Amino acid sequence: MQSLKVSDLTLQLPDGTVLCDALSFEIAPGAVLALMGPSGSGKSSILSWITGTLDTRIRASGDVWLGDTTLTNLPVERRCLGLMLQQDYLFPHMSVSENLKFGLRGGTRRERSEKVRASLDSAGLSGMEHRHPTTLSGGQRARVSLLRTLLSNPHALLLDEPFSRLDVNLRSTIREFTWESASTLPTLLVTHDIDDVPAHAKTLSLYENQNEHPENVGPVRGHA
Amino acid sequence: MTRLLGCVIAVLFSLPLLVGLAGSVVPAIGLLPELAPGNGFARLFDDPRFQPSVLLSLKTGLLATALTLLITLLTLVCAHGTRLWRWLMAFLPPLLAVPHAAMAVGLVFLISPSGWLVRLVTPGITGLERPPLAWVVPDSGGWSLILGLVVKEVPFLLLAAAAQLSTINVESSLRIGRTLGYSPSRCWSRLILPQLYARIRLTLLIILVFNVSVVDMAILLGPGNPPTFAVFLLSLVNEPGLRAAASAGALLLAAGAITLIVLVLIIEKLIATLAAYRRESGHRGKALGTLRRVGQVVVASLLMLSVSAMLMLLLWSVARRWRFPNALPTQWTAENWLSRSDLVLNPLLCTLSFALFVVVFATGSAIAWLESERAGKMPRLDWLWYIPLLIPQVTLLFGWQAMALLLRVDGQWLTVAYAHWVYALPYVVLILAVAWREFDPNWNSAAAVLGAGYWKILFRVRLPLLAKPVAQAAAVALAVSVAQYLPTLLLGAGRHQTLAIELVTSFGGVDRRVIATLAALQSLLPLIAFVAALGIPSLRQSAKQESHAVA
Numbered sequence: 001m002q003s004l005k006v007s008d009l010t011l012q013l014p015d016g017t018v019l020c021d022a023l024s025f026e027i028a029p030g031a032v033l034a035l036m037g038p039s040g041s042g043k044s045s046i047l048s049w050i051t052g053t054l055d056t057r058i059r060a061s062g063d064v065w066l067g068d069t070t071l072t073n074l075p076v077e078r079r080c081l082g083l084m085l086q087q088d089y090l091f092p093h094m095s096v097s098e099n100l101k102f103g104l105r106g107g108t109r110r111e112r113s114e115k116v117r118a119s120l121d122s123a124g125l126s127g128m129e130h131r132h133p134t135t136l137s138g139g140q141r142a143r144v145s146l147l148r149t150l151l152s153n154p155h156a157l158l159l160d161e162p163f164s165r166l167d168v169n170l171r172s173t174i175r176e177f178t179w180e181s182a183s184t185l186p187t188l189l190v191t192h193d194i195d196d197v198p199a200h201a202k203t204l205s206l207y208e209n210q211n212e213h214p215e216n217v218g219p220v221r222g223h224a
Numbered sequence: 225m226t227r228l229l230g231c232v233i234a235v236l237f238s239l240p241l242l243v244g245l246a247g248s249v250v251p252a253i254g255l256l257p258e259l260a261p262g263n264g265f266a267r268l269f270d271d272p273r274f275q276p277s278v279l280l281s282l283k284t285g286l287l288a289t290a291l292t293l294l295i296t297l298l299t300l301v302c303a304h305g306t307r308l309w310r311w312l313m314a315f316l317p318p319l320l321a322v323p324h325a326a327m328a329v330g331l332v333f334l335i336s337p338s339g340w341l342v343r344l345v346t347p348g349i350t351g352l353e354r355p356p357l358a359w360v361v362p363d364s365g366g367w368s369l370i371l372g373l374v375v376k377e378v379p380f381l382l383l384a385a386a387a388q389l390s391t392i393n394v395e396s397s398l399r400i401g402r403t404l405g406y407s408p409s410r411c412w413s414r415l416i417l418p419q420l421y422a423r424i425r426l427t428l429l430i431i432l433v434f435n436v437s438v439v440d441m442a443i444l445l446g447p448g449n450p451p452t453f454a455v456f457l458l459s460l461v462n463e464p465g466l467r468a469a470a471s472a473g474a475l476l477l478a479a480g481a482i483t484l485i486v487l488v489l490i491i492e493k494l495i496a497t498l499a500a501y502r503r504e505s506g507h508r509g510k511a512l513g514t515l516r517r518v519g520q521v522v523v524a525s526l527l528m529l530s531v532s533a534m535l536m537l538l539l540w541s542v543a544r545r546w547r548f549p550n551a552l553p554t555q556w557t558a559e560n561w562l563s564r565s566d567l568v569l570n571p572l573l574c575t576l577s578f579a580l581f582v583v584v585f586a587t588g589s590a591i592a593w594l595e596s597e598r599a600g601k602m603p604r605l606d607w608l609w610y611i612p613l614l615i616p617q618v619t620l621l622f623g624w625q626a627m628a629l630l631l632r633v634d635g636q637w638l639t640v641a642y643a644h645w646v647y648a649l650p651y652v653v654l655i656l657a658v659a660w661r662e663f664d665p666n667w668n669s670a671a672a673v674l675g676a677g678y679w680k681i682l683f684r685v686r687l688p689l690l691a692k693p694v695a696q697a698a699a700v701a702l703a704v705s706v707a708q709y710l711p712t713l714l715l716g717a718g719r720h721q722t723l724a725i726e727l728v729t730s731f732g733g734v735d736r737r738v739i740a741t742l743a744a745l746q747s748l749l750p751l752i753a754f755v756a757a758l759g760i761p762s763l764r765q766s767a768k769q770e771s772h773a774v775a
Contacts, residue, residue, distance in 0.1 A: 053399050076402035077508070083403040089396050093418045094503070101504045102414070103404050112506065152404045 001029035002067025004050075004156040004186040009062030011045055011054075019045055023062070025204060027156070027186035032179070034189045034197040037206025043190040047158050050188070051083055052076040066155050082154030082185070084162040088145035090133035096120070096144055097129035103148035119147045123177065139170040143177060150181055157187040163196050171195070230596030233589045234605065240624055240646050241611055247623025248478075252471035259626060261465060264472030268460075271469065273450045278480075281453035284366040284446065285436030286484070288373035292431060295374065295522055296381040300420070301412040302519025304394070312527065313386065316379040319530045321699075321750035323707035325727050326743040328372050328444035330533030333540055333740065335368065336361040338548050340536055346549035355548055362445050369446040373438065375530050377431050378523075381424060388423040392416060409512040414503050418496070425492070430613045432488060433481045437616030440709035440728050453477060454618045461622055461714075471622055478619040485614070534747065540740030560741040567738050571726040572745060575706055578722065579749065581641045582648045582705040587698045589645075590652040594660040595682070606657070609650035617647075617710045625714040635717030643711035648704040652697045659693035691761040699757035703750035723749075 005026040011019040019042030027033045035043050048054040050064050053076055064071045071079045090099050100116045107115065120126055123143045133141060142162070149157070162178070163171045179198050189196065197203060251260030268274055303309045334340050338355035346352045361368045394416055401411035442452040450456065454477065461470035540546070541560050543553035561568070596602040612620060624643065628634035667689060671681045687694065709724040716725070723746040731739055 051399070051403055053402070075407070076399075077405050077407050079403070080405070081403055083400065085396065085400070087393075087396070089393065089400045091397070091415055091419075093422075094500075098500065098504055101506055104506045105405065105508070106506065109505075112504070148404070154403075 001184050001186070002069075002155060003028045004188065005065040006046075006050065007063045007065070009046065009049065009064075010060070011042055011049065012059040014057050014059075019058075020206070027188060029186055030184055032182075032187045032189055032198055032201035034191060034201045034203045035206065036191060036194070036197070036203055038192060041206040043192075043206060044160055047083075047160050047188065047190050051081055051158060052079055080153070080155045082149040082152060082157045084146060084149055084157070084159045086161045086165050088133075088141045090136075090141055090145055090148075092133060094133075095129065096125075096131045096133065096136070099133065099144060100148050100151055103150075103152040105151075105153055115151065119151060123147055138166055139174055142166060142170070142174050146174075146178055146181060154185065157182045157185045159187065159189045159191075161191050161193075161196075162189075164191070164193065226592070226596040226599050227601035229592045230602035233593050234602070234608065236589075237646060237649060238608065240642070241615075241620060243627045244620035244623040245615075247626040248471045248474045248619055249623070250471075251468050251626055252475050254468060256468075256626070259629060260468035260471060262468050264468030264470075267466065267469035268472045268476070271460075273456050274473075276450040277453045277456040280366050280447070280450055281436050282480075284369050284373070284442075284452060285432065288370045288377065288435045289428070289432045291370070291374045292377040292381055292435075293428060295378050295526065296385060297417060298515075298519035299378075299382055299523040300385060300389075300417070301409050302516045303523060304389075304412075306520075308520055308524060312382065312523065315527060315531065316383055318751055318754065319527075319534075320379045320383060321703050321754050322376075322530075322534065322747045323703070323724065323750070324372070324376050324438065324441040325444060325707070325709060325724055326537065326747040327376050327530070327533055328441045329727065329731065329739055329743040330535075330537045331368070331372050331375065331445065331529075332361050333536035333736070334529070334533050335371070340532065340551070343549050343551045352549065362447050364447045364449075366446055366452070369442055369452070372441050372445040373435050375526060375533070376441070377435065378526055379530070381427055381431060384427040385420060385424050388420055389416075391423065392419050405508050407509070407512065409515060410509055414499070418499060421492075426610065429485050429488065430610070432484055433614055433616060436481060436484065437477055437618055439618065440724065443728055444731055454616065457618055457622070458710075461625070467626070471626070474616070474619040474622040477616045481614070481616055537740045537744040537747065540736055541744045543737055543740075560737045564738060564741070567726070567730075567734075568741055568745065571721050571723045571742065574720055575722040575724070575746070575749065577637070578641050578644050578708075578712075578720075579702045579705040582644045583698045583701050585645050586648040586652045586701040587694065589649060590656050590697065591687075591694070593653060594656055598660060606654070609653050612647060613650055621710055621714045628715055634715060635719045637720065640712055640716045640720055643715050644705045644708050647708060647711060648701040651700050651704055655697040655700060656690075656693055659690050663690065691764070692757075695757035695761050696754075699750065699753040702753040706746060706749050 003026055005024075007024045009023040010021050013019065023046070025033060035046060037043050045054060045058060049058075049060050049062075050071075052071070052074065054060055062072075066080070071081075090096075091102065094102060097113070097116050097120075100119065101112055104112055104115060116129065117126075120128055123146075125140060125143060125147075128136070128140070128144075133144070136144065146162075159178070163175060166174055175196065175198070189201065191197065250256050252264040254260075254263055299312070303312065332339070336342075336355075337357065337359060339361070342350070342352075342355065350356070397415045398408060398411045401415050402408065406414065437454045438452075439454050439458060442455045446452050446455060451459070453473070457470050457473040457477065460466040460473065539553065542556050542558060544557035544559070545555035546553035593602065597604060621643070625634060628639055633639050663686065667685055668681055671685045676684065706722075707724060708722075709728055712720055712722050712725050723742055727739065727742045727746060730742070
C-alpha cells in the first residue's frame, strides 16, 4: 500500500473566499487523518478535489499523489480512491449482492460470488445476498456500502461524514467495523464530530479560532 | 357534493371511451347493418392496400419510437450537466407546444427539394438552378414521417425524463460510480438509465401507440400510396359501404398497439436481464468519448431542425415573393396575416371557441376531481386517464362517430368540444395531480383553525398557492385542443373548420404562404398560452409583494 499525499492545495470560491491556502498533508497506509471544521469551512470541497469531483466553479491548485503517482490530472474513475458519503447510496435497482458485485473488480463469476459471500459473512450480513437495499436497516446499509467501496480495491479511503446519519446506538459499531476494514489503507475522514475520530488518528482542524472548538484535538496547521 | 362531482366527471370521461370501443366492435362484426353493411374483416383483408399500409405503419411507428428512445437516452448521457443541456431545457418546452401538423409543414418547407436546406447551399455548392429531383417529400418509404415523429417526440420524452431525473440522485450516483472505477457514460448506462427507464416507460408506450396510429402528420409527411394504416382506415370510413371494414381495421389497430406494447415489455425484460448480467461482471469498459460527441451533435442537429422548421413557417407567412433558390424572400408582406380573414380568421375563431371551452372545463374538472380525491371521496384512478392515450384515436373515434351518427349528434359544436375535453383532461389531471398530492395539508389546517370553511380554503389558500401548476395545466389543455385533428374531423362532420382541419385539408392545394400562416398561427396559440401561464402567476405575485411592501 502507498501513502496519500496532498501538496500545496489552495481552494478559492467564485466570490474570492479562500477555503484553504497551501494545505499539505500525507497519510501513511493504515493511518487516519481527520479533517475537522464547521459547516462551510471547505472540508468536503477538499475531499471532492482529491476524488476529482470538485465543482468546476471553485478554483483549485495543488497536487495529490498516491505513492509516486500523481492523481491530479487523472479522471475520477482511474484514481482508485474509495469514497463513502453521508448517505449510503446503495443503488435501488440492484440487490445487495448486485451492489457489491458492481464494486468488485475482475474474477470469474464463481470467484466473484464467493468474494461477495465472504465479505457479507465478515460483516455479519450472511444470507443477505438477495435482499433489496430498502429492506435493510440503517446499520446494515452502511456496512454494505462500505463493503462495496472496499471490494473495488481502493488504494486510499475517503470518508465524508459517513456516520452522521446513523442513530447513536449504531455509530460505535459501524465506526469499529470501518476502522477494522480500513486498517491497511490511508484514510481521510471528514467530520465535525469528535467522537467519529479514532484514537490513532491525526487531526487537521479547519476551525479559524481554536477556542471556538469545544473539544480541540489538534493544532491549526497547514501541514499534517 | 365533491363525491357527486367526481362521479359525474368519471362517468363523462369513461362513457365515450366505452361507447367508442363498442361503436368500433359492433359494426366490425356486422351487428349494425344499416350503418355498416357486410363483413368488415373480410372486406378489409381483401383490400390490396391493407398489407402494405400495415407494414408501413409498423416500420414508421417502430422506427420512430426506437429512434426517439435512443436519441433521448443518448442526449441524457452526452449532454446532461453541459451548456447544451441548459439550451435544451430552454428551447424544448416551446417546441413541445408546437402541434404535430404545424411542425410537419415546417419540416416540408425545410427538407423538400425546394426547401430551405437546399436553398442555403444553392447555387453556391450545388450549382443547381432548379430544385433537385433526387428525392421528394413526402417520400414513398415513410422516412420524412419518421423524421417528423422523431423531431416532435424527442422533446416530449426528453422533458418527461428530465422531470424524473430529480427523483434519482444523479450527481451522487455518478460520483459513487466513478470512484468505483466506471466512466461517466458507464455510470449513466448502468446506474441511472435503468432507474430512469422504469419512470418513463409509460410515456414511451404512449409515444409508441401515437406513432403507429398518427393521422395528421402521416397525411402531411407520409406517403400517399400506400398510406399508413391509420390514414388508410380514415379513407375507408369516408367511402360508402366500407365503414364495417374501417371499424374492423380500427379494432386491428388497437390489437396491434396492445401487441406492440407487450412486445416492448418483453424486449425490455430481455435487455434488463442482459444489462444485469453485464453489470454484475464488474467489467469497467472504456470511456465512450466519441459517443459523447456523436450524441451532442445528433441532439443539437435535431434542435436546430425544429427551430429552423418553425422559422420557415414565420418566413413563409410574411413572404410575398420567394423564388428558388433564394435563401430569403425578396419581397415581404403582412397581407397573409391581415387580409385573408376567410382563410385565417374564421379557423382561428373556431379553434379558439373549442380551446377556451377545454381550458375552462378540463381545468375545472381536473381540479374538481383532485379535490374529491383529496377529500377521500374518490379513489386514485390514474390508470383511467391513460386509457385514451394508450388506445389509438382512430379506434375510439370511429366508434364514437358511429354512435354520434346513430344519435344524430354528429357535427354539433358540443360533440366536438366534448371530444376535445376527453383528450385534454388526462394531461391536465396528470399535471395537476403532482401539485395537488404534494400540497402541504398544514396550509389547510392553518386556514381551518382561523375559521375558514372549505370553499374559502379552496379559493383563498389552495388555488392561489397552486396558481402556477393550474396555469400551466390550462396552457396544456389549450395546446391539446388546438392540435386536435381527428376528433374535429370525424365528429364535426365538416362543419367546424379549425386551424388543424384547415391546415391538413389545404396542404398541397393552397398557396404555401397561406399554409405557413395557418401553421404559424396554430403554433403561436399554445406558445402564447405557455408564456402567459409562466408569466401571469409571477406577475401577480410580484404585484402583491409590491403592494405589501408599499403598505
